[in-house]
Structure formats: structure tokens, C-alpha cells
Amino acid sequence: MKTFQTLSELAACVGQEVAVSDWLTITQAQVNLFAEATGDHQWIHVDPEKAKVGPFGAPIAHGFLTLSLLPKFFESSFEIVQSRMGVNYGLNKVRFTSPVPVGSRLRARMKLLACEQIPDEGVQMTWEVLVEREGSAKPVCVAESLVRRYP
Numbered sequence: 502m503k504t505f506q507t508l509s510e511l512a513a514c515v516g517q518e519v520a521v522s523d524w525l526t527i528t529q530a531q532v533n534l535f536a537e538a539t540g541d542h543q544w545i546h547v548d549p550e551k552a553k554v555g556p557f558g559a560p561i562a563h564g565f566l567t568l569s570l571l572p573k574f575f576e577s578s579f580e581i582v583q584s585r586m587g588v589n590y591g592l593n594k595v596r597f598t599s600p601v602p603v604g605s606r607l608r609a610r611m612k613l614l615a616c617e618q619i620p621d622e623g624v625q626m627t628w629e630v631l632v633e634r635e636g637s638a639k640p641v642c643v644a645e646s647l648v649r650r651y652p
Contacts, residue, residue, distance in 0.1 A: 503579040512616040520578035564597035574609035590647040606635040
């Protein structure tokens with residue numbers, strides 16, 4: 502995990518890959534809980550037997566489950582010592598470019614695209630996040646995430 506002392510120190514990294522998260526294994530239990538929380542009970546996610554003969558050969562995680570892991574990926578990859586709070590501000594772009602079979606290990610690569618001053622001494626950061634699946638050359642999700650941080 503990388504440690505930055507201040508928001509200014511992190512802002513100096515614009516244009517660079519800042520961090521790579523820890524690996525995270527996607528379980529059927531996570532997929533089932535996500536289905537319960539969202540009401541998306543499509544069989545390709547929650548019926549392992551039926552999914553075995555489906556188009557992906559196994560149950561797959563919801564795309565939005567993968568996207569919802571972005572805060573976890575950020576948390577496991579770096580910290581900013583002199584920042585009391587971070588807020589997810591939104592997304593500019595999101596693509597689910599490859600399925601995530603249950604049992605997959607995922608991690609994210611975070612590249613800082615922009616960092617702009619906002620009121621209350623904060624910054625708004627634009628991040629390119631590539632979520633990778635272990636053993637696959639193609640990312641499973643590519644997102645442009647907007648995060649606001651405050652000292």
C-alpha cells in the first residue's frame with residue numbers, strides 16, 4: 502500500500518498509475534448477497550447449475566457488483582494521511598468488457614487523470630480504473646471514477 506501525506510503530494514501524480522490494489526476473490530455468497538440487495542436474480546448470477554450450461558460455463562458476477570468494489574480497491578491500494586474524508590462523486594464512463602466468473606480474483610489499477618481544487622480546500626480527482634481478472638489479458642471493467650477528498 503502506498504502512503505501519501507497530503508492531497509498535494511497525490512496531486513503531483515497526475516498522468517501516472519498511482520497504485521494497484523490487492524487481489525479480491527469473487528464468491529458465490531457475494532453474488533447472492535448482491536442479488537438480494539439489488540433484486541437482480543438473473544440465473545446467470547445466482548443459479549450455479551443452470552449457469553454451468555449457459556453462455557459463460559459458470560455463474561458470473563453482476564457488472565454492477567464489480568463496479569461497486571471500486572471503493573474497496575481504492576482502500577486497499579493507498580492512503581492519504583492528511584485527508585479526513587473521501588466522497589464518491591460519480592462516474593464519467595463505465596464499460597464491462599469481460600465477464601467475471603465466480604471464483605475469479607480481481608484487482609484494480611488506478612491512474613490519476615486529473616486533480617482540481619474544489620471548495621472547502623478539497624480536490625476532485627478523476628481516476629481511470631482498470632479492473633483486471635487474474636489470468637486474463639482483457640480487463641473486466643474500465644471506469645472513469647470521480648472522487649472528492651478533503652483535508
